[in-house]
Amino acid sequence: EAQVTQNPRYLITVTGKKLTVTCSQNMNxxxxxxxxxxxxxxxxxxxxxxxxxxTDKGDVPEGYKVSRKEKRNFPLILESPSPNQTSLYFCASSxxxxxxxxxxxxxxxxxxxx
Amino acid sequence: xxxxxxxxxxxxxxxxxxLTINCTSxxxxxxxxxxxxxxxxxxxxxxxLQKGGEEKSHEKITAKLDEKKQxxxxxxxxxxxxxxxxxxxxxxxxxxxxxxxxxxxTLLTVNP
Numbered sequence: 069e070a071q072v073t074q075n076p077r078y079l080i081t082v083t084g085k086k087l088t089v090t091c092s093q094n095m096n097x098x099x100x101x102x103x104x105x106x107x108x109x110x111x112x113x114x115x116x117x118x119x120x121x122x123t124d125k126g127d128v129p130e131g132y133k134v135s136r137k138e139k140r141n142f143p144l145i146l147e148s149p150s151p152n153q154t155s156l157y158f159c160a161s162s163x164x165x166x167x168x169x170x171x172x173x174x175x176x177x178x179x180x181x182x
Numbered sequence: 183x184x185x186x187x188x189x190x191x192x193x194x195x196x197x198x199x200x201l202t203i204n205c206t207s208x209x210x211x212x213x214x215x216x217x218x219x220x221x222x223x224x225x226x227x228x229x230x231l232q233k234g235g236e237e238k239s240h241e242k243i244t245a246k247l248d249e250k251k252q253x254x255x256x257x258x259x260x261x262x263x264x265x266x267x268x269x270x271x272x273x274x275x276x277x278x279x280x281x282x283x284x285x286x287x288t289l290l291t292v293n294p
Contacts, residue, residue, distance in 0.1 A: 072224075099280065101282065103284075108286070109286070110270070110284055110285065110286035110287060111225075111270060111272075111284040111287075112284075113281060113282055113283070113284075116280060116281065116282070118280055124280070124281075126281055126282075127183065127281070127283070156222070158224060158225070160224075160225075164280075167213060167215075167230055167232075167274075168213070168274050168280050168282065169213050169214075169215035169230060169272055169273070169274050169282060170215065170227055170230055171215075171217075171225070171227060171272075171282075172227070173224035173225045173226070174224055175223060175224045176222065176223065176224055178222075
């Protein structure tokens with residue numbers, strides 16, 4: 069089954085404690101991206117990657133890091149989480165050769181930073 | 183940067199009624215995408231529009247991109263409770279700009 073898998077789905081952590089949210093897709097997609105969704109602000113892009121070792125900033129990259137060492141994985145790293153990073157995070161992927169906007173989304177990771 | 187404004191923000195309709203959601207862009211649209219989201223869940227891709235004047239349909243949902251390519255509409259005919267959810271439009275920058283921007287969404291409630 070084609071899917072984008074995120075882990076963890078739910079996480080409560082404390083300020084400053086480094087964490088990683090993993091994202092994996094099994095569709096051989098070139099394009100992968102991270103979004104955060106907040107009430108009143110909508111869905112905002114954090115980082116995206118067009119292929120292995122190629123990443124670029126979205127609209128809200130501050131406080132986040134990403135890496136793309138393998139085609140299927142695109143982890144989101146919060147080096148020193150802060151309460152304003154409390155949010156619902158989505159990973160998504162698409163075939164770049166097709167249309168970058170035809171995204172498959174993961175089920176989301178709800179992060180709370182105390 | 184590109185901004186997408188959706189209207190209305192929320193909509194409550196009686197089952198069987200038709201409805202329209204609009205998405206207006208601050209810049210020319212090179213690719214416009216419609217998604218549906220159940221509350222707190224991942225988004226599901228509905229349709230993509232690229233050419234001015236293009237219209238696509240899937241079951242009872244029709245999306246159009248206007249000729250000037252700065253506005254799109256999503257029309258649902260004979261709404262059903264299964265249509266309820268949040269509808270979001272998204273757009274790419276075009277060319278080698280792979281950044282994607284989304285509207286804030288329209289919350290649709292369909293009362294039986």
